[in-house]
Every structure is written in structure tokens, then in C-alpha cells.
Amino acid sequence: EVQLVESGGDLVQPGRSLRLSCAASGFTFDDYALHWVRQSPGKGLEWVAGINWNSGNTDYEDSVKGRFTISRDNAKNSLYLEMSSLRLDDSALYYCVKDRGAVASNSAGFDFWGQGTRVSVSS
């Protein structure tokens, strides 16, 4: 059974940093691309970032470029999202999502989602 378990969400002030983690199990981790997708009442579902199976390529939504960094550790079956210069509109539930394919920039669709970790940005 595929499992994706996110952690690291918190209440933080604008301008601060936060690191999200996702522990994966139940599939061959280094065969697949992975993504972060966030959901908020105001913006709905929003893809944030993606990474290839071998970390060879990453892709970001424009509003997070230069502020967020996606990475993975295939030895630990883990995905990460380093978030800096957090803004009020980054508040959302962040999902770790598995791609059906290996290349994030050539997605084959998102077949498994974690339960999410909540990030709240507020002063």
C-alpha cells in the first residue's frame, strides 16, 4: 500500500522559513517523480513544485520560484520542501504527491496523495 506522510507544517510569521518533509513507503521510491501541491480556501488546488526520480530536474510554480526548494533523498525514501520568505498567501494544506511517471516536467498525472501538513503564515 502506497503511503505518503507529510510533516513539518506550523504557524510561522511572514518572512520566516519552514521545512516540510514527506516519508514514503509502499512503492519503489526512486522510480517516480514527486510533487508538492497545496490547497487553500481562496486558491483551491495549486501545484507548487515537482522533482524527477533522480533529482536531475526540478520545476516550480512562478510564485514560489526563488523562495521554495524541492529536494529528495532516495536513500531515505523522503521528499522535502524548503520554504523561505514565507508570505501570507502561502498559507495552505501542503500535500506530498506521487507522479505516475519518473519525470516531473513531463508529468503522467498524480496517482497518490498524502493527507497533508498545514502551513499557516500569520503575524
Added chain:
Amino acid sequence: EIVLTQSPGTLSLSPGERATLSCRASQTVSSSYVAWYQQKTGQAPRLLIYGMFHRATGIPDRFSGSASGTDFTLTISRLEPEDFAVYYCQQYDRSPWTFGQGTKVEIK
């Protein structure tokens, strides 16, 4: 960025009825790169359909996808009680991958 517009916002139907959900893209999207997801309250989205008409593992055949130009449709042939939820379309043809705003299927 490709914008997906779903309609209607809310669909009020009874169990056993047919549900037709629409998704329109602002630009040409290959139907091979359209997916549909179901989300129930308090749960993560679940993949229903990918590649426009391929059902994900375990998805019953009452769910089907179709396309006509830039319009995409999810059809639920006969609603079961567990089908009342919010449904999202997604395109993964061109980055950034985008989602529609959702259609809520509620019990009439």
C-alpha cells in the same frame, strides 16, 4: 498558464441519477493529459481518471471521461451514496500543472 473552468459549481442530484461534470480549458490541452480527482471532506484528493478516460486502480466503471476540443467531461453513470463529493479536473499537458476550481456533487 492554462486555466481550467469547471461547471456547474454545485450539482444537486439523487442517488441513482447520472452526473455530468464539465471542465473547459483556456487553451488547447491534449486530452491525453487530463485527469479527474475526487475529494471527500477531510480527505486528500483521489485519482479517478487519467489520460482522459483511463480509470485508476480500483475505480468503478460508472466513472468515465470524455473530451471534445477544449471541453472535458466526467460522467458518473449512476450515483452511489459514496460518490457525493467534490470533483476536480487537472491538466498535465503544460507546466504549471493546473486544476479546476471544483464541482460539488451534493445529495438533492
